[in-house]
Every structure is written in structure tokens, then in C-alpha cells.
Amino acid sequence: MARIELDKDVREAALRKLTLYMRDELDRPVSGLEAGFLLDFIGETLGPAFFNQGVRDAQTLILQKLEDVVYEIEKPLD
Numbered sequence: 537m538a539r540i541e542l543d544k545d546v547r548e549a550a551l552r553k554l555t556l557y558m559r560d561e562l563d564r565p566v567s568g569l570e571a572g573f574l575l576d577f578i579g580e581t582l583g584p585a586f587f588n589q590g591v592r593d594a595q596t597l598i599l600q601k602l603e604d605v606v607y608e609i610e611k612p613l614d
Contacts, residue, residue, distance in 0.1 A: 540583055540587075547575070550575055551575060554571045554574060554575055555568065555571045
């Protein structure tokens with residue numbers, strides 16, 4: 537799987553949230569560089585799991601919509 541490159545604004549927002557979480561919830565202040573390494577690690581190791589779940593969720597939704605369309609276009613047998 538190709539490496540996911542976040543938009544600059546999205547990455548900066550994620551780094552801010554991660555830095556605040558580490559400081560406020562874990563009492564472990566981290567630098568921006570450390571937060572960047574942690575974000576990259578999380579993306580590389582957990583990203584595929586989130587991606588795959590998103591694909592499965594999309595597949596389920598598409599199949600449900602397809603069933604609705606088929607039901608709507610079916611002709612009665614009378």
C-alpha cells in the first residue's frame with residue numbers, strides 16, 4: 537500500500553491534537569518532531585487497518601444502495 541501523504545493543514549492539525557493529547561492525557565509533553573515521528577508510525581502501522589475498514593464500510597453502503605436500485609427498477613410479474 538502506498539504511503540498516505542496528508543495535506544499540510546490536516547497534518548498540522550493532527551500534530552496539534554496529538555501533542556495536546558500526549559500532554560493532557562498522558563502527562564508526557566512531546567516536541568513537534570516527536571509528534572511527527574509518532575504520527576508517521578501510527579499512520580504506517582494502523583493506517584492500513586483504518587483504510588481497510590473504510591473500504592468495507594463503503595462496500596456495504598454501495599451494496600445496500602444497489603439493492604435499493606434493483607428493487608426500484610424491477611418490473612412486476614403480473
